[in-house]
Amino acid sequence: MRRRAQKKLAVWKFASCDGCQLSLLDCEDELLTLARRIKFANFMEASSAVVRGPYDLSIVEGSITTPSDAERILDVRRRSKFLVTIGACATSGGIQALRNFADVKEFISIVYARPEYIETLTKSTGIADHVHVDYELRGCPVNKHQLLEVIVAFLVGRRPNIPAESVCVQCKERGTTCISVAQGVPCMGPVTQSGCGAICPAYGRGCYGCFGPKEKANVDALVADWRLHKSVSEDQTRRLLHTFNAWAEPFRSAGSSPGVEHIGKDLRD
Amino acid sequence: MSSASDLVGSCFRVSSDVLGLLIRALKDDGYMTIGPRKVAESIQLEVIDSVDDLPRGWGDQQDAGSYRLVRRSDSAYFGYNLGADSWKKWLDPRRKLLWRAKRDGESWEAEQSQMQVPRMAFIGVRACELAAIKVQLRVREVTQAHSSSPDAQSSTLSAEAPAGVPEEPFLVGINCSQAAATCFCSSMHTGPAFGSGCDLVLTEVINDDNHNFLIQIRTKRGAIISSKLPLLPSIEDDLAHIDRQIARVSDSQSRQLNISNPAEFFSRRLEHSHWDDVATRCLSCANCTLVCPTCFCSTVEDTTDVKNAVAERWLRWDSCFHLDFSFIHGGSVRSSTRSRYRQWLTHKLGTWHEQFGSSGCVGCGRCIAWCPVGIDLTAEVKSLSQPTQ
Structure with a gap:
C-alpha cells in the first residue's frame, strides 16, 4: 500500500493570548496519532522547524489589530488551501474588541510612555472581515475535542459535528x-x-x-x-x-x- | 391465601413505611428503580435505592419561566410538582450508539450496537406523564411501521435501531395532591385522574399524625409485587378521598387549552400575525422541546476517530427549533424563528392528531415553566384565536 502524501498543517497567530492553539498541544493523548496523519508543518508553539507552504490546512488564531497583521493575513490566505479560524479573537475580534467601542488614541496615551511607537488599528476585527474563511470554530478558548473534530473531519473530507445550537x-x-x-x-x-x-x-x-x-x-x-x-x-x-x-x-x-x-x-x- | 391476580382492581391502605418495602420488592425482582430525587435546585428523575433518596418535604412553586423549590410544612414524599425531567430521558436516551464500524486493513466491519437496556421501574409517575409515555409508545409504533416499509429511506437509522427499546417499564403512579400554576392536564383530558396503564397507583394521605398511602392495584404484575407488602384493607371513604382529591386538583387548574378542531384551527391561522409576535420573544433555544415529555425528534451524527480506524453512528435528541433540523439540499426550510415556533406548535397541537391519533401535548406545563422567557403556549393559542392584526 502506497502512502498518500501527508497533508500539511500550519498554525498562525495574530492578536491573541495563545490559549486556543494551546488547546491543540493540550490534545496530549491524541497528538502523536494526529501527527502521523497530518504534518505539523508550521506550528511555532510546538516546534521551530518550519516546512514551507503552501499548506493544506491553516488554523488561524487571533484578531487583526495592526496594519501589518492586516497585510500578513492576506499572505496566510494565499498560502492556505483551507483556512479555519479558532477562537473568539479570530471569529469576532475577541476581548480586545472592547476598544472598538472607545477611542484607541486615548488608551494609547494612558498606557504607553511613548505613544508614538504604537501603530495600531482603531478596531480589532475577526479574520473573516479580511479574507475568506472556510470554517469558524468558536470558543474562548476553543474546546479541544471540537478542535480535534474539525481536523479529523477535514482529513476524511466530512462535515464536522459542531452543532450551532444553544x-x-x-x-x-x-x-x-x-x-x-x-x-x-x-x-x-x-x-x-x-x-x-x-x-x-x-x-x-x-x-x-x-x-x-x-x-x-x-x-x-x-x-x-x-x-x-x-x-x-x-x-x-x-x-x-x-x-x-x-x-x-x-x-x-x-x-x-x-x-x-x-x-x-x-x-x- | 388468594392468588395475586385476585388483587387486581382492589385498593389497599398501607403505612408510609411500606414505600421502602415497595422499592425493595421491585429491586429484588430485578428492576432498576427510578424516581424523584432532589438534585441541585430541582426534582430530577434518577436511580433511587431507597426512600431516603426521595425528596421528602420538598415542594415547588412554578409559573411561566420560573421554578423554585420550597420546603413544605409536611413531610410528603410526593409533594412536589413536575421538574424539567420527564421519563423520556429513560425511555429515549439523549444519546444512543446505533452502530460502530472498525477498520480491518482496507475494509470495514460494522457491528450493531448491543446496548443492554435494564428492566426499569418508574416510581412517582403522574397522570399526565402516563399519558405522555403512551404518546411516546404510539409514536414509536408509527415511526417503526413507517421505517420498516421498503421505500423508507431511513430504515437503517432511527426506528430500527436495536438499542434502547426497553421492555415496558413497571409503572408506579402517584395521584397529584395539588396542581402547579403551570398545569393544564384537566383541559387536555390526560389527568389528574389516571387513564389505564399503570401497574400501581398510589395516593399519599397525610392527616395529623398519620402518614399513609392508598394503593390501587391495576395489573397482574402490580398485584404480584403488592402481595409482598403488608396490605391493610381500605375503608369505604378511601376511594371517595381519592375522587375528592382528583376533583380538587382539577378545579384548581387555572390554565386551559381548548381547541375543538385542532387541524382546522391551525390550518386557518398559518399566516396569523401573532406568529410574528411570538417570534420577537422566542429565543429558539430549544428548552421547550427538551423538557417536553413527548417531543421525539432526533438527529444522526457520524463520527470518525483520530486514527481513522473506528466510525460510529449516534442518535441524539434534536429540536425543530434548530436551524440544522430543517436543513435539506440548498439550505434550511425553516430559517426564521417564526417558522420554527409555528412548526412546533402546529405539530404538537394540530397535525400530531393526524399523524399519531392524539394531541402531542399532555398539559404538563413543563414548556411554560422551563422557557427562559416564560412563553406560555396556552396564552399563545388564545392570542391565535383572536383575529389577525
Missing part, C-alpha cells in the same frame, strides 16, 4: 437544572452557541457567552426578560454582553445601547 442543549444533556428558571440567575446560555459542555451553569454561574451568539440569537428578548424578571440593570446588561465576543452581532448592538462611554473610564479615573 448552550441550553448541553445543560439539558448533562442534567443541569436551568439556573435561569430555577434560581433567577441571568444567563447567556439561550443566546450562546454550545460547544464548551455548558460548564458554568453546572457550577451555578450564568453562561458568559464565550462561544459567541448562536444562530438567530434573540438577544433583545433575553435582555427584556433580564430587565423585567431578574432586575438586571442596563450597566449589568452591557457587562454581560460585552466580553469575549463583544463585537459579534447581535451581542454588539444589544450591549451598546445606551452607549459605552464608561469603557476606558476606569483606566482614566
